[in-house]
Amino acid sequence: MAFMGAVIEFNALSLENFTQVLVEFRFMGYSVSEILGLGKPDTVADHLLRLKVGLGAYIGLGSFCLIITSFLPSQRIQIKFLSFAISIPLIALLFSFWFRFIHDDNTVTREDKLSLFTVTLFTYPGAVCILWYGLHIKRKSLNEGRGKGYADDPLSPRIRSEIQPPITKIEQENSEKVVLSEGQPPSNTEENLAGNDKGVPPRPEDVDENLLTTVGEDDTTDQENLPVGANEAMDVDLSQESDPLEESSMGEEEEASPNLNSITQDEEATTPSSTPVEYNKENEITDDLNPIGEPEEVGAVVEETDEGAELVIKK
Amino acid sequence: MIFKRILSVSCGIMIGFLTLYILEGACFRLVETYSSKRLSWAWGNYLQGSINPMLSKLGLDHFAEPPKAIVDSLSIEGQILKEDDYSSKVMSFSLPKRDRFLEYLSTIDDPLGEFDIRDFQMLRGVVTPGLKRPAMFEDVRDGLARREGDLLEFAEGFFIFLTSASSNSDYEDQFAELEKSFSFLLNNGVACLLLATESLEDLMGKISFLKASYPLLAENLVVFGRGEQASLIMEACFARPSTYRGIIVENPSRPVPMPVEDSRAWFLAIEDEFSPGNRTQNMATLSWVIKSRQSEFLYPSRLGGLLRIRKEDAEVPISSFAVAYALQCIDYFRVASILYPQSHGAQEKKPSTFKSLNRKMMTKATTSQDVKLNTPVSSFAEKIEEPTYSCEMVSEYRRIHGDDPSVKRLSNRELVLRIGRSFESMGEEVMAQIDSKDPLFIRFYLSIKELDP
Numbered sequence: 001m002a003f004m005g006a007v008i009e010f011n012a013l014s015l016e017n018f019t020q021v022l023v024e025f026r027f028m029g030y031s032v033s034e035i036l037g038l039g040k041p042d043t044v045a046d047h048l049l050r051l052k053v054g055l056g057a058y059i060g061l062g063s064f065c066l067i068i069t070s071f072l073p074s075q076r077i078q079i080k081f082l083s084f085a086i087s088i089p090l091i092a093l094l095f096s097f098w099f100r101f102i103h104d105d106n107t108v109t110r111e112d113k114l115s116l117f118t119v120t121l122f123t124y125p126g127a128v129c130i131l132w133y134g135l136h137i138k139r140k141s142l143n144e145g146r147g148k149g150y151a152d153d154p155l156s157p158r159i160r161s162e163i164q165p166p167i168t169k170i171e172q173e174n175s176e177k178v179v180l181s182e183g184q185p186p187s188n189t190e191e192n193l194a195g196n197d198k199g200v201p202p203r204p205e206d207v208d209e210n211l212l213t214t215v216g217e218d219d220t221t222d223q224e225n226l227p228v229g230a231n232e233a234m235d236v237d238l239s240q241e242s243d244p245l246e247e248s249s250m251g252e253e254e255e256a257s258p259n260l261n262s263i264t265q266d267e268e269a270t271t272p273s274s275t276p277v278e279y280n281k282e283n284e285i286t287d288d289l290n291p292i293g294e295p296e297e298v299g300a301v302v303e304e305t306d307e308g309a310e311l312v313i314k315k
Numbered sequence: 316m317i318f319k320r321i322l323s324v325s326c327g328i329m330i331g332f333l334t335l336y337i338l339e340g341a342c343f344r345l346v347e348t349y350s351s352k353r354l355s356w357a358w359g360n361y362l363q364g365s366i367n368p369m370l371s372k373l374g375l376d377h378f379a380e381p382p383k384a385i386v387d388s389l390s391i392e393g394q395i396l397k398e399d400d401y402s403s404k405v406m407s408f409s410l411p412k413r414d415r416f417l418e419y420l421s422t423i424d425d426p427l428g429e430f431d432i433r434d435f436q437m438l439r440g441v442v443t444p445g446l447k448r449p450a451m452f453e454d455v456r457d458g459l460a461r462r463e464g465d466l467l468e469f470a471e472g473f474f475i476f477l478t479s480a481s482s483n484s485d486y487e488d489q490f491a492e493l494e495k496s497f498s499f500l501l502n503n504g505v506a507c508l509l510l511a512t513e514s515l516e517d518l519m520g521k522i523s524f525l526k527a528s529y530p531l532l533a534e535n536l537v538v539f540g541r542g543e544q545a546s547l548i549m550e551a552c553f554a555r556p557s558t559y560r561g562i563i564v565e566n567p568s569r570p571v572p573m574p575v576e577d578s579r580a581w582f583l584a585i586e587d588e589f590s591p592g593n594r595t596q597n598m599a600t601l602s603w604v605i606k607s608r609q610s611e612f613l614y615p616s617r618l619g620g621l622l623r624i625r626k627e628d629a630e631v632p633i634s635s636f637a638v639a640y641a642l643q644c645i646d647y648f649r650v651a652s653i654l655y656p657q658s659h660g661a662q663e664k665k666p667s668t669f670k671s672l673n674r675k676m677m678t679k680a681t682t683s684q685d686v687k688l689n690t691p692v693s694s695f696a697e698k699i700e701e702p703t704y705s706c707e708m709v710s711e712y713r714r715i716h717g718d719d720p721s722v723k724r725l726s727n728r729e730l731v732l733r734i735g736r737s738f739e740s741m742g743e744e745v746m747a748q749i750d751s752k753d754p755l756f757i758r759f760y761l762s763i764k765e766l767d768p
Contacts, residue, residue, distance in 0.1 A: 095333050102340035102344045
């Protein structure tokens with residue numbers, strides 16, 4: 001639109017006219033080549049040569065900036081870079097013109113002064129504003145930071161929801177689910193993972209063959225009760241400890257996480273092991289799913305002992 | 316992040332400084348009042364000109380060093396360009412005034428409608444600005460007014476444009492061409508005259524008549540000439556340097572030697588283009604420029620002699636630079652005429668000596684050609700010398716106002732009282748300066764003041 005307006009304004013509908021207009025154009029007594037800092041031309045041919053070289057260089061630089069912009073990661077950064085790249089030459093051009101005008105010995109008319117005022121009035125604030133935008137650093141509040149970190153987390157709820165379908169699929173395939181105390185998700189801490197060998201099921205592939213052999217052969221019912229997917233969910237949650245929000249949520253989970261050893265007989269009575277209880281906090285964590293192995297092959301059984309409930313891995 | 320913050324802060328500071336710089340420069344370039352103000356900040360007032368030590372560190376145009384002398388190693392062209400560059404810088408404060416002048420030329424209709432155009436006997440077509448002031452006691456005593464309170468016509472300065480127009484129609488055409496420029500000067504309180512003259516004697520006679528008959532109008536005289544007329548002006552200045560406040564010459568046709576003594580007149584030479592073949596002329600012009608800057612006072616030492624290559628407004632009869640220079644010269648002498656330094660050995664030369672001087676101009680024998688001019692003015696000044704109240708200040712004053720009949724009639728005692736009152740009205744600083752320059756004068760003044768308050 002700007003080009004179209006300029007073409008109509010200067011009657012430069014043909015290239016020949018355009019060149020002529022460009023050569024004859026004067027602003028405050030300065031030619032285009034002088035405004036662009038290319039020196040004062042002596043002849044028309046010299047003027048044209050300077051314009052070709054100068055405009056070519058300017059267009060080349062602009063193109064280079066655009067190429068760099070295209071490689072930048074996000075749209076916001078691209079716009080910021082473009083603002084910066086436009087504002088710096090604009091300010092430099094404006095200031096260099098003013099510098100030249102102040103130190104030159106040329107007289108100017110009232111119309112020239114008015115046009116200079118108009119150009120400066122629009123160019124200077126515009127250039128400063130877009131430069132400010134290009135360099136602006138957005139101050140983040142704590143909540144914003146957390147939210148952002150949560151959003152950028154590769155295992156955010158969005159991503160988790162993406163991995164949810166296979167889990168729920170497996171979940172549906174399992175007719176029964178691991179029975180845990182409701183509102184007390186399994187512990188995700190390393191302490192529980194490492195220290196409570198009885199309560200926390202290891203990964204199926206990490207299961208010792210010897211240990212598996214100690215488990216009873218006939219345990220089809222127990223296989224159905226295995227909280228197989230819980231291992232994966234725990235591993236996943238542990239990988240998010242750097243996320244502040246995750247940390248807070250994880251803390252809540254830690255507080256609510258059940259120690260399998262602490263499951264008592266009474267609890268067992270009120271919450272029978274055969275009854276599937278799923279800990280699912282806003283579709284974030286599903287503890288009793290095994291997206292990797294077959295439920296018939298790998299599983300864990302909660303066995304009642306004198307000391308409390310014990311989780312036994314079996315194959 | 317830190318890098319971005321540093322970049323942001325440094326960009327902000329840089330743009331802030333640049334904005335301030337541009338803003339100040341724009342005010343200086345476009346606002347006439349501010350440009351004059353900045354000149355006075357940089358150089359002080361006319362009476363106490365001194366370089367401002369703080370501003371001089373900023374590298375402003377006012378502090379451009381004038382080319383000192385003709386350097387043999389540098390070509391004439393190089394030296395002329397250097398002078399041109401210097402004149403552009405040192406007169407940069409006049410750009411708003413020049414803009415105003417050109418704007419005025421393009422807009423004014425009926426330029427001389429509100430001004431009087433009169434003939435002063437042999438001087439035809441004098442245009443006066445119409446400034447009037449009530450006569451004072453001194454004016455009545457000097458015979459300039461019949462009684463106190465009568466209105467006296469005066470002018471801040473008098474601008475004479477010399478022309479060679481012989482016929483009436485040529486004169487009228489040229490006058491019509493100059494009307495707008497004259498109008499601008501008249502609005503600044505400067506009387507104007509298009510003076511047709513052919514010879515040096517004619518020119519000097521007319522100017523002597525003007526100064527003697529109309530002292531209040533022709534106190535600060537600036538003369539402009541082109542070509543042959545420019546050379547005539549230089550010769551007239553050579554003969555009577557104290558008559559003129561400023562001379563502006565454009566493309567002088569022949570070289571003229573410099574006055575031996577320090578000339579009070581400011582000198583501006585304007586060249587349309589540099590002609591390398593005319594080395595003698597260029598050397599003579601450069602000598603005038605450099606010699607005219609030799610002064611112990613700041614303003615004349617910077618603005619007293621300038622050379623400029625004409626670049627702009629070729630269609631304008633008088634260059635805007637010349638108009639601004641003339642106004643600056645008049646403004647300076649209006650205030651500082653009494654303090655302006657004057658060599659004690661100032662002597663005037665007969666006009667008839669110019670032909671021989673021109674032939675021997677580039678030799679150093681010019682001083683031998685000096686001849687005392689026994690005019691009635693000088694003899695009168697010698698006769699009026701009294702044994703009492705004779706001091707350096709009175710002598711200088713008489714020399715400056717040698718053509719003023721009112722001054723001639725005054726005794727030394729009256730002069731001391733008159734000059735002393737003027738100084739006293741300017742303030743204590745001026746009195747202190749005069750005291751350091753001529754303590755005898757101050758003693759005379761204070762004693763007369765005690766006797767005749």
